[in-house]
Amino acid sequence: MSQAKKALTFTTRPGHSVSGDIIVPGDKSVSHRSIMFGSLANGTTHIKGFLPGQDCLATMNCFKAMGIEIEGPDSDHNVTVHGKGLHGLSQPKEQLDIGNSGTSIRLLSGILAGQQFSSSMAGDVSLNKRPMARVVEPLQLMAANISAREDGTPPVVCQGLAENQKLKAIDYILPMASAQVKSCVILAGMYAEGVTSVIEPGITRDHTERMLTAFGYPVTVEKNIDGDEQKTRISIEGGHELTACDIQIPGDISSATFFMVAGLIAKSGQLTIRNVGMNPTRIGAINILKAMQGDLTIINERMAGGEPVADIVVKASQLQGIDISERDVPLAIDEFPAIFIAAACANGTTRLRGAEELRVKESDRIQAMADGLVELGIECTVFDDGIDITGGEIGSGTIHSHDDHRIAMSFAISSLRATGSITILDCDNVATSFPNFVSLANEVGLSITQA
Numbered sequence: 001m002s003q004a005k006k007a008l009t010f011t012t013r014p015g016h017s018v019s020g021d022i023i024v025p026g027d028k029s030v031s032h033r034s035i036m037f038g039s040l041a042n043g044t045t046h047i048k049g050f051l052p053g054q055d056c057l058a059t060m061n062c063f064k065a066m067g068i069e070i071e072g073p074d075s076d077h078n079v080t081v082h083g084k085g086l087h088g089l090s091q092p093k094e095q096l097d098i099g100n101s102g103t104s105i106r107l108l109s110g111i112l113a114g115q116q117f118s119s120s121m122a123g124d125v126s127l128n129k130r131p132m133a134r135v136v137e138p139l140q141l142m143a144a145n146i147s148a149r150e151d152g153t154p155p156v157v158c159q160g161l162a163e164n165q166k167l168k169a170i171d172y173i174l175p176m177a178s179a180q181v182k183s184c185v186i187l188a189g190m191y192a193e194g195v196t197s198v199i200e201p202g203i204t205r206d207h208t209e210r211m212l213t214a215f216g217y218p219v220t221v222e223k224n225i226d227g228d229e230q231k232t233r234i235s236i237e238g239g240h241e242l243t244a245c246d247i248q249i250p251g252d253i254s255s256a257t258f259f260m261v262a263g264l265i266a267k268s269g270q271l272t273i274r275n276v277g278m279n280p281t282r283i284g285a286i287n288i289l290k291a292m293q294g295d296l297t298i299i300n301e302r303m304a305g306g307e308p309v310a311d312i313v314v315k316a317s318q319l320q321g322i323d324i325s326e327r328d329v330p331l332a333i334d335e336f337p338a339i340f341i342a343a344a345c346a347n348g349t350t351r352l353r354g355a356e357e358l359r360v361k362e363s364d365r366i367q368a369m370a371d372g373l374v375e376l377g378i379e380c381t382v383f384d385d386g387i388d389i390t391g392g393e394i395g396s397g398t399i400h401s402h403d404d405h406r407i408a409m410s411f412a413i414s415s416l417r418a419t420g421s422i423t424i425l426d427c428d429n430v431a432t433s434f435p436n437f438v439s440l441a442n443e444v445g446l447s448i449t450q451a
């Protein structure tokens, strides 16, 4: 499935100034959940600001394949989902094609575990190498008949529950700070008898909890478990219902980070990024870039659709290397490739630890970034759970993105400080999260050609 040969190459020329006033596309995590919860709700959900990236379209196609009528996205990024309730999905005729999206396969595992029909999910080469035992194990504890391959990779295959059979509620301590695993167990909890609770060891994005609440499904969140402010317990009782609602999706802070870093490392200029989601569980990149003495100003803070949003003004800055706080790791988990480029342009050394999760994303993001940085002449030392990067002059060279959208976009941004051209291979997957990245980047002053 999804195995077509990919060959889009970016070629960059050095840039200088970055300036403009831009809007980044809708948040990927929130877009996925809007389709999932809209499908499981009673009634019609209207979504504004949906991300038309391939990952979210994969989620949408899965629900269409399970009998949900979904209209859009139209050219204004509106989507309408005609939900059929928690028990309204029907058996897909074929294996569900999840493409490149870890969020889709892991959250869907929790939903499919509670259905009375059998199903199977797999994706592209990258997804089919990613660990699924982290969702299969808790779901098996809930008495779901679900499995992955022996090495824990997809396909994820789920046998339906018997008529009148419910999942078993569990208390589960997450082995890693993962919003995908947390969300999977919570979603399965809607199909369980009793109260399921999950304790997360570090604060992770809470879009599932917020959006379930918006759809009228009760969720209890207790912070500061065992006196540890990093530990949160999330509990959900089976048997309630979701009621359709209107969803306004904020701009994706993960996409905005490429432009924050671009604006900071540029030799001059000022950039405003509008309507960026500022959920406190997502702002690690802002914390880190500010700690590096990046000139970021947050203005027009407001609430939109149950999520805080703001505009960010970015000015070219001389960044300083720092030791990144481990608390910011889950809050910035997808932003590290871009942050590594900021580190390569900073004075001194930036050190990251406690980030072993980066090794199991669309690529091994520690190694893929280190290889690319070394190719461009930047000194780095790799550790199992992190990296040290010493700022220096960025040269020219050829980078392998490993089919990872965030690696491709990060090195495209590094061109602003490069002494020569950078060629970035296998960039098709930029369309999974940020379909208009190249046009927006060129609009603010970068020079990227794609062929």
Ligand SMILES: O=C(O)C1=C[C@@H](OP(=O)(O)O)[C@@H](O)[C@H](O)C1
Residues within 6 Å of the ligand: 028, 029, 030, 103, 177, 178, 179, 180, 181, 183, 205, 333, 334, 357
């Ligand atoms: O729940 C989500 O929407 C996501 C959670 C994170 O993954 P993990 O939960 O595996 O850290 C993140 O990397 C991913 O891009 C989106």
Ligand SMILES: C=C(OP(=O)(O)O)C(=O)O
Residues within 6 Å of the ligand: 055, 100, 101, 102, 103, 104, 334, 361, 362, 406, 433
């Ligand atoms: C890790 C990511 O996504 P996913 O896990 O959904 O593939 C990402 O977008 O950086």
